[in-house]
Amino acid sequence: MNKPSDLKGMVLDPVTNDQRYIGHSEPRHGARRLLEGQGTYIDDIQLPRMAHVVFWRSPVAHMKIGKIHTEHASKMPGVLAVVDGVQMAKICKPWVATLGHLAGMKSAPQHALAIDRACWQGEPVVAVVAETRAQAEDALQHIDVEWEELPAVVSMETALDAQTPVIHPDLGDNLCFTRSLDVGNVDEVFATADVVAEATFGFGRHTGVTLEPRCQIADYNPGDRRLTVYHSQQAPHMMQDLYCRQFGLSESDVHVICKDVGGSFGIKVHAYPDDFATVGLAMMLERPVKFVADRLESFTSDIHAREHRIKGRIAANKAGDILAFEIDDLTAIGPYSMFPRTSAIEGNQVVNLVGGPYKHQNYRAHLNVVFQNKTPTCQYRGVGHPIACAVTEGLVDLAAQKLQMDPLEFRKRNVIPDDAYPCSGISGIKLEVLSHEQCLRTIEKMMDYPSLRKEQSELRKKGIYRGIGFATLIELTNPSPAFYGVGGARIASQDGATVRMDPSGVVSVLIGVGEQGQGTEGIYTQIAADAVGVPIDQVRIVTGDTDVTPYGGGTWASRGAGVGGEAVLLAAQALQENILKLAGAILNRPVEELIARRGHILDKATGEQLLPFSEVGRVGYFRTDTLPPGFSADLMVTRHYTQKDYPFIFTNGVQASYVEVDPDTGFVKLLKHWAVEDCGRVINPMLVNEQVRGAIVQGIGGVLFEECLYDESGLLRNGSMADYLVPMANEMPDIEVAHVETPTQSSKLGAKGAGEAGTAGAPGAVQNAINDALAPFNTHVFDQPITCEKILRALKKI
Amino acid sequence: MTVKKKISMTVNGQLVSAEIEPRRHLVDFLREDLHLKGPHLGCEQGACGACTVKVDGQIIRGCLFLAVQADGSVVETVEGLTKSGALADLQESFMRHNAMQCGFCSSGMLLAAAELIEKQPKASREQVREWISGNYCRCTGYHSIVDAIVDVLDARAKGQKIKPVLANA
Numbered sequence: 001m002n003k004p005s006d007l008k009g010m011v012l013d014p015v016t017n018d019q020r021y022i023g024h025s026e027p028r029h030g031a032r033r034l035l036e037g038q039g040t041y042i043d044d045i046q047l048p049r050m051a052h053v054v055f056w057r058s059p060v061a062h063m064k065i066g067k068i069h070t071e072h073a074s075k076m077p078g079v080l081a082v083v084d085g086v087q088m089a090k091i092c093k094p095w096v097a098t099l100g101h102l103a104g105m106k107s108a109p110q111h112a113l114a115i116d117r118a119c120w121q122g123e124p125v126v127a128v129v130a131e132t133r134a135q136a137e138d139a140l141q142h143i144d145v146e147w148e149e150l151p152a153v154v155s156m157e158t159a160l161d162a163q164t165p166v167i168h169p170d171l172g173d174n175l176c177f178t179r180s181l182d183v184g185n186v187d188e189v190f191a192t193a194d195v196v197a198e199a200t201f202g203f204g205r206h207t208g209v210t211l212e213p214r215c216q217i218a219d220y221n222p223g224d225r226r227l228t229v230y231h232s233q234q235a236p237h238m239m240q241d242l243y244c245r246q247f248g249l250s251e252s253d254v255h256v257i258c259k260d261v262g263g264s265f266g267i268k269v270h271a272y273p274d275d276f277a278t279v280g281l282a283m284m285l286e287r288p289v290k291f292v293a294d295r296l297e298s299f300t301s302d303i304h305a306r307e308h309r310i311k312g313r314i315a316a317n318k319a320g321d322i323l324a325f326e327i328d329d330l331t332a333i334g335p336y337s338m339f340p341r342t343s344a345i346e347g348n349q350v351v352n353l354v355g356g357p358y359k360h361q362n363y364r365a366h367l368n369v370v371f372q373n374k375t376p377t378c379q380y381r382g383v384g385h386p387i388a389c390a391v392t393e394g395l396v397d398l399a400a401q402k403l404q405m406d407p408l409e410f411r412k413r414n415v416i417p418d419d420a421y422p423c424s425g426i427s428g429i430k431l432e433v434l435s436h437e438q439c440l441r442t443i444e445k446m447m448d449y450p451s452l453r454k455e456q457s458e459l460r461k462k463g464i465y466r467g468i469g470f471a472t473l474i475e476l477t478n479p480s481p482a483f484y485g486v487g488g489a490r491i492a493s494q495d496g497a498t499v500r501m502d503p504s505g506v507v508s509v510l511i512g513v514g515e516q517g518q519g520t521e522g523i524y525t526q527i528a529a530d531a532v533g534v535p536i537d538q539v540r541i542v543t544g545d546t547d548v549t550p551y552g553g554g555t556w557a558s559r560g561a562g563v564g565g566e567a568v569l570l571a572a573q574a575l576q577e578n579i580l581k582l583a584g585a586i587l588n589r590p591v592e593e594l595i596a597r598r599g600h601i602l603d604k605a606t607g608e609q610l611l612p613f614s615e616v617g618r619v620g621y622f623r624t625d626t627l628p629p630g631f632s633a634d635l636m637v638t639r640h641y642t643q644k645d646y647p648f649i650f651t652n653g654v655q656a657s658y659v660e661v662d663p664d665t666g667f668v669k670l671l672k673h674w675a676v677e678d679c680g681r682v683i684n685p686m687l688v689n690e691q692v693r694g695a696i697v698q699g700i701g702g703v704l705f706e707e708c709l710y711d712e713s714g715l716l717r718n719g720s721m722a723d724y725l726v727p728m729a730n731e732m733p734d735i736e737v738a739h740v741e742t743p744t745q746s747s748k749l750g751a752k753g754a755g756e757a758g759t760a761g762a763p764g765a766v767q768n769a770i771n772d773a774l775a776p777f778n779t780h781v782f783d784q785p786i787t788c789e790k791i792l793r794a795l796k797k798i
Numbered sequence: 799m800t801v802k803k804k805i806s807m808t809v810n811g812q813l814v815s816a817e818i819e820p821r822r823h824l825v826d827f828l829r830e831d832l833h834l835k836g837p838h839l840g841c842e843q844g845a846c847g848a849c850t851v852k853v854d855g856q857i858i859r860g861c862l863f864l865a866v867q868a869d870g871s872v873v874e875t876v877e878g879l880t881k882s883g884a885l886a887d888l889q890e891s892f893m894r895h896n897a898m899q900c901g902f903c904s905s906g907m908l909l910a911a912a913e914l915i916e917k918q919p920k921a922s923r924e925q926v927r928e929w930i931s932g933n934y935c936r937c938t939g940y941h942s943i944v945d946a947i948v949d950v951l952d953a954r955a956k957g958q959k960i961k962p963v964l965a966n967a
Contacts, residue, residue, distance in 0.1 A: 020966070021966070024966075026965075026966065027893050027894060027896065027963050028893075028896060029963075029965050031893075031896075031898060031901060032889070032893060034898055034900075034901025034904055035880075035885075035889045035892050035893065035898060035901070035904050035908065036836075036876065036877070036880040036889065037834070037835065037836020037837070037875065037876035037877045037880065037905045038835075038836070038877075039835075039901050039902075040835075041835075041838065041902065043829075043838075043839065044829075044835035046830075046833075134819075134821075208936075209934075209936055210900075210902075210936060211838075211840045211846060211848055211900070211902040211903050211934055211935070211936050211937075212838065212840065212900070212902045213840075260900070260901065261900060262838070262900045262901070262902030263899075263900045263902060263936050263937055264900075265936070294842060295840070295841040295842060295843065516899075516900055517898075517899030517900030517901065517937050518899065519896065519899070535965070535966075535967040536965050536966060536967070537965035537967060686895075686896050687896060690896045690899065690938060690939075690942055693938065693939035693941050693942065694899060694936075694937045694938050694939040695939075696939060697938075697939030697940065698936070698939075720841070720843060720845065721840075721841045721843065721845035721846055721934070722843065722845045726934065726936065727939075727940075728931040728934070728940075729926075729927040729928075729930045729931045729933075729935075729940040729943070729944065730924075730927040730928045730931040731931075732927070732939060732940050732941070734941055734944075735939060735941050
């Protein structure tokens with residue numbers, strides 16, 4: 001098995017007193033059942049009297065809703081209810097998704113089922129509930145909605161023009177949010193710089209395509225007036241809070257359970273209109289109602305992301321120093337800001353992150369976030385990072401090219417040096433500690449850069465066009481309340497863990513951060529086993545249940561290891577202290593003379609085994625009468641952790657891509673991809689590698705294949721898995737991953753996030769590799785996805 | 799209402815008879831009527847491969863195959879193939895390489911991999927990539943799945959088994 005010491009980087013001191021699992025590539029033992037077909041995804045659950053809901057969704061981008069004829073559908077076999085927006089609004093309040101710290105942000109009230117108007121193709125309008133899914137779908141064909149098409153705002157480029165209709169007249173215009181930042185002397189620097197390079201970058205709308213679609217079962221028990229929601233979701237406590245607020249319930253009335261989640265990537269961290277509609281229907285019908293999106297519904301109603309057009313420029317001097325960046329970002333988010341995280345975050349992140357790895361002192365950014373009649377966009381894996389990184393790194397390569405400097409040397413010269421931390425980035429972001437220089441050195445060796453360049457130049461003589469592209473990146477992880485809490489969103493940045501020793505000496509860990517496949521439960525098992533001092537097969541993890549786990553934020557912003565892991569460590573170490581205290585009371589010995597190791601209490605001086613944990617448990621639970629008066633055997637401990645030292649803990653890394661472009665067909669072949677990632681302490685190298693690889697492939701999807709294509713009237717043209725391309729195995733390269741470990745000082749564990757950096761860096765690296773391959777033709781492509789057609793256009797072949 | 803049709807088939811070694819609507823897909827029949835939740839529904843249009851099951855020894859898309867088409871057939875799912883040990887090497891290898899994250903694609907991926915090992919025991923890494931390109935995985939990026947399958951091919955070539963993954967006590 002790999003230890004971090006076997007990998008590139010430093011060897012960290014142990015964080016527990018008998019560290020056997022943290023830092024090792026321990027397999028995810030709890031995931032074996034998934035390989036045996038024994039998982040429990042939402043659609044696997046069948047409850048007594050469970051009904052099924054399907055939705056009549058807007059067939060056009062913008063429409064006035066007229067009379068809704070439900071008579072025929074209501075009489076179809078098995079139909080239990082047909083409900084429209086007006087009926088639903090009697091029990092479910094509308095919402096407006098804004099954040100207080102995004103000054104001036106606005107959005108319109110949104111309902112669970114549309115009332116009066118539907119504002120995107122796919123917005124739910126009418127719910128049909130029946131005994132079976134097939135019956136509900138049969139009845140859906142007989143829903144007759146009178147509607148009148150309204151002019152749609154499709155292009156973001158014209159969304160703010162005076163002649164463009166305003167989607168929500170009460171808002172006054174189609175502007176959701178705008179932000180400007182101007183630091184240093186940008187105009188002067190650009191006017192006098194030796195080298196200025198500029199480009200316009202395009203980013204296609206894409207979406208997460210979780211293999212398991214969004215789904216839930218809502219169950220309302222009229223006896224105790226209690227709502228239970230089984231949900232494929234990343235943030236159960238957040239959903240509990242939202243159901244409370246929209247339906248006028250209290251936390252004690254709402255139980256949210258997340259079992260196995262078939263992929264999430266941010267798609268399942270938002271509250272969708274059909275989530276609320278399903279809950280409302282369960283309350284109306286007083287029976288369980290299941291909603292499972294079909295794939296077309298997924299494409300038209302799951303959040304999209306990344307529709308940006310950015311004009312960017314960079315200034316540098318002859319010596320090779322980057323002096324300034326300037327960007328103008330236009331992004332469109334659909335007709336509503338998404339609840340409750342809002343849709344302005346992505347653009348805001350772009351402003352915060354452009355130029356982030358570098359030490360330039362001049363930066364200007366302008367951002368416009370506009371409304372349009374397409375599916376709402378919101379946070380999807382990487383949130384702004386892939387965009388900021390591709391823009392920054394694309395500009396960096398253009399500047400290096402103009403300066404005739406090697407792109408890797410240019411980066412080495414300009415990154416914020418490893419000994420400069422803590423410091424502030426030019427956009428105001430606070431950087432605790434990063435390792436750009438070490439990461440660049442590592443990747444250079446890993447890919448054997450000089451020989452790769454040699455191979456590239458030799459092949460060029462034979463008419464084979466290969467390219468090498470780099471992307472240096474920073475990524476925000478371990479968020480403090482500065483992300484959402486300060487803006488008024490009731491999304492916890494803290495998380496809690498409860499660690500309990502059961503009578504036989506086995507350990508249960510209850511935690512608010514759940515598992516969607518990343519291996520979160522696996523690393524909590526490792527941390528708890530080491531910190532309590534038991535074998536790993538004696539630790540059980542319980543997540544995803546608001547009745548059971550401590551209150552927490554769940555999975556987002558790469559916080560599972562850094563925030564959740566720290567809570568587990570603190571609680572598990574506190575439990576070990578309590579086990580030792582109890583053992584001391586049983587043995588009548590001072591605690592200082594005892595240590596806990598591998599399920600036993602030992603004599604610290606001699607190492608002699610004194611008591612097994614099972615004996616400590618037996619006395620602690622069943623023979624408390626034998627303990628000293630006033631002694632409390634607390635074999636269950638809860639600890640909470642919030643990262644408060646910085647707004648975020650930034651990580652860093654670098655990726656490199658090696659591609660071959662066929663100038664006759666525009667076809668791009670990915671030959672190899674490398675990544676060096678510094679996520680602080682690596683708890684499980686194998687799982688971090690797999691997070692990095694999976695995230696890179698999602699990033700590759702964005703740069704090469706994925707785009708939600710709309711026609712001029714705002715209709716989605718590729719709402720199926722056959723038409724919307726995601727990466728498949730034979731197109732993907734092998735991906736080599738190495739680690740640098742620079743732990744954060746903001747926690748004992750020292751772990752930072754690792755789940756999104758791959759997606760952040762891959763689009764920039766592949767874009768730059770393609771442009772490097774195209775360099776002999778003196779052309780560039782900066783419009784993602786970089787399709788064969790775009791390459792051939794750049795080559796003036798079509 | 800459509801007239802129901804009587805069918806019978808052998809599912810994971812058990813003879814099963816049922817009366818079903820002709821429009822019912824095999825994967826729905828397995829999941830809803832027989833409560834075999836191993837095959838999953840990702841797209842219901844034959845693109846993703848999550849619903850892969852075996853019919854008469856060959857893998858098929860359970861969402862493109864009507865249950866009535868399987869009348870008289872031998873059907874095997876991940877549950878049955880786990881119990882028989884047919885997938886054991888692949889499952890251990892997937893564990894070892896963490897070749898699953900959310901697990902939603904895993905049953906289909908394992909069945910596809912098992913057929914490759916049977917039909918192309920000398921498959922190269924590239925051929926493995928090509929073979930599993932009918933199965934979506936949105937989490938892993940495929941590298942670890944390819945590693946896991948290649949390890950099984952190598953072990954089989956040497957006449958070896960993949961060692962079970964045990965928790966390090």
